[in-house]
Amino acid sequence: xxxxxxxxxxxxxxxxxxxxxxxxxxxxxxxxxxxxxxxxxxxxxxxxxxxxxxxxxxxxxxxxxxxxxxxxxxxxxxxxxxxxxxxxxxxxxxxxxxxxxxxxxxxxxxxxxxxxxxxxxxxxxxxxxxxxxxxxxxxxxxxxxxxxxxxxxxxxxxxxxxxxxxxxxxxxxxxxxxxxxxxxxxxxxxxxxxxxxxxxxxxx
Amino acid sequence: xxxxxxxxxxxxxxxxxxxxxxxxxxxxxxxxxxxxxxxxxxxxxxxxxxxxxxxxxxxxxxxxxxxxxxxxxxxxxxxxxxxxxxxxxxxxxxxxxxxxxxxxxxxxxxxxxxxxxxxxxxxxxxxxxxxxxxxxxxxxxxxxxxxxxxxxxxxxxxxxxxxxxxxxxxxxxxxxxxxxxxxxxxxxxxxxxxxxxxxxxxxxxxxxxxxxxxxxxxxxxxxxxxxxxxxxxxxxxxxxxxxxxxxxxxxxxxxxxxxxxxxxxxxxxxxxxxxxxxxxxxxxxxxxxxxxxxxxxxxxxxxxxxxxxxxxxxxxxxxxxxxxxxxxxxxxxxxxxxxxxxxxxx
Numbered sequence: 001x002x003x004x005x006x007x008x009x010x011x012x013x014x015x016x017x018x019x020x021x022x023x024x025x026x027x028x029x030x031x032x033x034x035x036x037x038x039x040x041x042x043x044x045x046x047x048x049x050x051x052x053x054x055x056x057x058x059x060x061x062x063x064x065x066x067x068x069x070x071x072x073x074x075x076x077x078x079x080x081x082x083x084x085x086x087x088x089x090x091x092x093x094x095x096x097x098x099x100x101x102x103x104x105x106x107x108x109x110x111x112x113x114x115x116x117x118x119x120x121x122x123x124x125x126x127x128x129x130x131x132x133x134x135x136x137x138x139x140x141x142x143x144x145x146x147x148x149x150x151x152x153x154x155x156x157x158x159x160x161x162x163x164x165x166x167x168x169x170x171x172x173x174x175x176x177x178x179x180x181x182x183x184x185x186x187x188x189x190x191x192x193x194x195x196x197x198x199x200x201x202x203x204x
Numbered sequence: 205x206x207x208x209x210x211x212x213x214x215x216x217x218x219x220x221x222x223x224x225x226x227x228x229x230x231x232x233x234x235x236x237x238x239x240x241x242x243x244x245x246x247x248x249x250x251x252x253x254x255x256x257x258x259x260x261x262x263x264x265x266x267x268x269x270x271x272x273x274x275x276x277x278x279x280x281x282x283x284x285x286x287x288x289x290x291x292x293x294x295x296x297x298x299x300x301x302x303x304x305x306x307x308x309x310x311x312x313x314x315x316x317x318x319x320x321x322x323x324x325x326x327x328x329x330x331x332x333x334x335x336x337x338x339x340x341x342x343x344x345x346x347x348x349x350x351x352x353x354x355x356x357x358x359x360x361x362x363x364x365x366x367x368x369x370x371x372x373x374x375x376x377x378x379x380x381x382x383x384x385x386x387x388x389x390x391x392x393x394x395x396x397x398x399x400x401x402x403x404x405x406x407x408x409x410x411x412x413x414x415x416x417x418x419x420x421x422x423x424x425x426x427x428x429x430x431x432x433x434x435x436x437x438x439x440x441x442x443x444x445x446x447x448x449x450x451x452x453x454x455x456x457x458x459x460x461x462x463x464x465x466x467x468x469x470x471x472x473x474x475x476x477x478x479x480x481x482x483x484x485x486x487x488x489x490x491x492x493x494x495x496x497x498x499x500x501x502x503x504x505x506x507x508x509x510x511x512x513x514x515x516x517x518x519x520x521x522x523x524x525x526x527x528x529x530x531x532x533x534x535x536x537x538x539x540x541x542x543x544x545x546x547x548x549x550x
Contacts, residue, residue, distance in 0.1 A: 016393075016469055
C-alpha cells in the first residue's frame with residue numbers, strides 16, 4: 001500500500017500530500033498517511049472527511065497512521081472556467097444587460113413559455129457573471145409584480161447589485177403601479193440609453 | 205547576507221492569531237469596564253475600541269502585531285503598519301498617532317533588518333497621515349511587529365459591526381486568498397505573480413475604501429483579517445442581529461488561490477476558523493469545497509466588508525473602482541435574523 005509520510009511536516013504540506021494521493025488512488029483502493037503533529041492530524045482528519053474518504057486511525061509513539069480508502073471518484077472539484085477561459089471579455093466583466101420583453105420565453109404553448117421565462121430568471125443568479133442591469137418592458141413588467149413567481153429571485157438579484165429597470169408606460173398600461181415589487185420604473189429614454197450603451201444584450 | 209524573514213516563522217501574519225474559539229472562552233471571564241464614554245468595546249467583537257472625549261470627538265484605539273508574512277524586512281514593516289491602521293478605517297475613523305510594537309531577535313538577525321522593518325512601518329504610517337511618536341522593543345524570537353494606533357472620529361459617525369440593516373447589500377473591497385498564496389509560497393507552489401499581488405494587496409491601505417464608505421454614510425463595516433471572510437461576517441451578523449447570505453461565486457480571490465486550495469494548500473488557520481464558525485453557518489448542500497475553504501482563509505491586511513443600501517450599490521462600486529479598488533464586489537446581502545447567522549452558497 002502507498003505510504004504518504006508527512007512526519008516532520010506542518011500544515012498545509014500534509015494536506016497537499018494527502019490530496020495528491022487521493023487524486024491518484026483509484027476508487028475503492030487505500031493508502032496510508034503518517035503524521036507526527038497533533039494539528040496536522042486534526043486538519044487531515046477534517047480534510048479527508050470533507051473529501052468523503054473513509055479512514056481508520058491508529059496512534060503509537062506520537063505518530064498517527066491514517067489508513068485511507070477512497071470511496072468516490074469525483075474528488076476533483078474544478079470549475080469549468082479554470083480550463084475554458086471565456087473568450088467573450090464583455091461577459092467576464094459582467095458588461096451585459098438582460099432584456100425581458102415578455103412574460104413568456106420562445107414561441108409555442110403559452111403555459112410552457114411562462115414556465116421557461118420563470119426558469120430563465122431563476123437561472124440568472126447562477127451565471128458566472130451577473131448582468132449589470134435587467135430591463136423589463138411590455139408584458140415583461142408582469143414578471144416584477146408582487147405576485148410574480150420570481151419576485152424573490154429578482155429582489156435577491158437587486159441586492160447583489162443588479163439594477164432592475166421597468167418601462168413606465170407599460171406599468172401604467174397594465175395598471176400595475178400598486179403591485180410593482182422591485183426595481184425602478186423609468187422612461188423610454190433611460191431604457192434606450194441602457195440598451196445602447198451596453199456591451200451585449202441578452203434577450204430570452 | 206540576504207535577509208529572509210520567512211525562514212523564522214511557522215505561521216505568518218494574521219494566521220498567527222490565537223483561535224477565535226479559545227479567545228472567546230477566555231474573554232468571557234474578563235469583566236468589561238463600565239463607563240458611559242466607552243462607545244464601542246469588545247462586546248460587539250469590533251475592530252477597535254472607541255472612547256468619547258466630548259460631543260464632537262471620540263478616540264479610536266487599536267493594536268495589532270504579528271510575525272513576518274514576507275521575506276523582505278521593509279515590506280514586512282509596510283504590511284504590518286497597513287494592517288494595524290486598517291482597524292481605524294474600518295470604524296470610519298481618521299488615524300492620527302501610533303506607537304511601534306516590536307519583538308526582535310537581536311542575536312539571530314542583523315540590526316539592519318530591525319531598521320528596515322521600522323522604516324517600512326514609518327513610510328506606510330506617513331502615507332496614512334499617521335505620526336509614529338514612540339514605541340517599545342523586546343528581544344524575542346521570532347520577530348513580530350505592528351502598531352498601536354489612535355484615531356479621531358465623530359461620536360455619531362462610528363461605523364461598527366453592529367450597523368448592518370436587514371436588506372443591505374454586502375460589499376468586499378479586496379480579493380481573498382492571501383493566506384493560501386503565502387502558505388503556497390513557503391512550499392514553492394505559488395506563482396511569483398500571485399505572491400506579488402498578495403503583497404501589493406496587503407500593503408494597500410484601506411484608506412480609499414474607507415473614504416468611499418464615509419461618502420455614502422455607511423454604518424456597518426469591518427476589515428477582513430485573521431478570522432477570514434466567514435469569521436468576520438459572522439461577527440458582524442451577530443452584532444447586527446441579522447443573517448447574511450454570501451455567494452462565494454461572487455467573491456473575488458487572488459490568481460491561483462482556487463487551484464492551490466484544490467491541491468490541498470489550505471493553511472491551518474482555515475481549519476481553526478472553520479471550527480469556530482461552522483455551528484452558526486448553513487453551508488449550501490452543493491457548496492464547492494474549495495470555495496468554502498477560501499471563505500475561511502485568514503487574511504492579513506484584508507479588505508473592508510461593509511453593508512450598503514441596495515439602491516446605492518452601483519454608485520459605490522463605481523467609486524471604489526475609481527479610487528483603485530477594482531476587485532470590489534457585492535458578495536451577498538443581509539436578511540432579518542434567521543436560524544443561522546450566515547448562509548454560505550456557491
